[in-house]
Amino acid sequence: xxxxxxxxxxxxxxxxxxxxxxxxxxxxxxxxxxxxxxxxxxxxxxxxxxxxxxxxxxxxxxxxxxxxxxxxxxxxxxxxxxxxxxxxxxxxxxxx
Amino acid sequence: xxxxxxxxxxxxxxxxxxxxxxxxxxxxxxxxxxxxxxxxxxxxxxxxxxxxxxxxxxxxxxxxxxxxxxxxxxxxxxxxxxxxxxxxxxxxxxxxxxxxxxxxxxxxxxxxxxxxxxxxxxxxxxxxxxxxxxxx
Numbered sequence: 001x002x003x004x005x006x007x008x009x010x011x012x013x014x015x016x017x018x019x020x021x022x023x024x025x026x027x028x029x030x031x032x033x034x035x036x037x038x039x040x041x042x043x044x045x046x047x048x049x050x051x052x053x054x055x056x057x058x059x060x061x062x063x064x065x066x067x068x069x070x071x072x073x074x075x076x077x078x079x080x081x082x083x084x085x086x087x088x089x090x091x092x093x094x095x096x
Numbered sequence: 097x098x099x100x101x102x103x104x105x106x107x108x109x110x111x112x113x114x115x116x117x118x119x120x121x122x123x124x125x126x127x128x129x130x131x132x133x134x135x136x137x138x139x140x141x142x143x144x145x146x147x148x149x150x151x152x153x154x155x156x157x158x159x160x161x162x163x164x165x166x167x168x169x170x171x172x173x174x175x176x177x178x179x180x181x182x183x184x185x186x187x188x189x190x191x192x193x194x195x196x197x198x199x200x201x202x203x204x205x206x207x208x209x210x211x212x213x214x215x216x217x218x219x220x221x222x223x224x225x226x227x228x229x230x231x232x
Binding site: 028029031032039041042055056057058061062064065066067068069070071072073074 | 097
């Protein structure tokens, strides 16, 4: 039995067995993922946005910028970054 | 996240697409500047300078827009709906951050206002947004 999300896919895509959600997750960075989100509002925001965000639509791009501000505001609340977003820290963590 | 946006979207003449990316570049420039990465901050800013948004905005319209931003923040903060509150606050913050970071001589508009005066507004807006996000 197929999932409701899969039923919405075009027939050709459905028959090829391509998992649209999985490919979407591969494209976007972890910050977009709702899986590890602890804030209820942001979890719902990410879950609903994840399905429709693209880099080719104005409203989706605006929503992604909104999300960046949500995460920035929340990062300030943690107090660990001194009011700054941990750009440098993240780049250091990525190094092997 | 804003790096992801700006790295994957280039200016193609479509200002509907470019406007949110420009707001993202404004934030990226700010974050790099605050982190001390001046080279990356300048690189993000240069992309805005190459294709600025609202470049043809008359002086009085821009000043009116900037003057309305504190009210916009207050409106967003007081909205009963958390979703709309956060939405309004984030959009206002994107504008504030954009004009805060593009207060450079390369953009003629920057001489019409004081970019540094936007800094406390930006910080208070982030506090308001933080508060509304926590009331989940």
